[in-house]
Amino acid sequence: MNDNVFRRVQARMILLAVDESGMSTVEYAIGTVAAAAFGAILYTVVTGDSIVSALTNIITRALNTNV
Template sequence: MAMRWWSWGRGRRWTRLRAGGDAGMSTAEYAVGTLAACALAAVLYKVVTSGPVNAAMQSLITRALHAPF
């Protein structure tokens, strides 16, 4: 739904301005956005489950659980 405003244009005529004609994403943009989000999730999953990151997270959790109060 587009909003319409009436205003004085050049030469003291009334002109109609339309706002929000392209508000939102189309179906193709949703598809591209979803594909990009899935690709980013796959890359992050591979990074987090890699050996060095997994070992660093395990050591961090172990140190946190064995910390003195």
């Protein structure tokens, strides 16, 4: 199933690359999709349990002033 979706997207991208009409719109669309995907991945990583606990440990150690 993923191969079929990938092939359809690949075929569409090749068709868009050959057709130059509306090229700037396609570039903006691809950039927007890439930024949204990167944001979603970053959000998933940052809200993961290991990251949250690591940040909590760092903040706790920084605030703990036992000198």
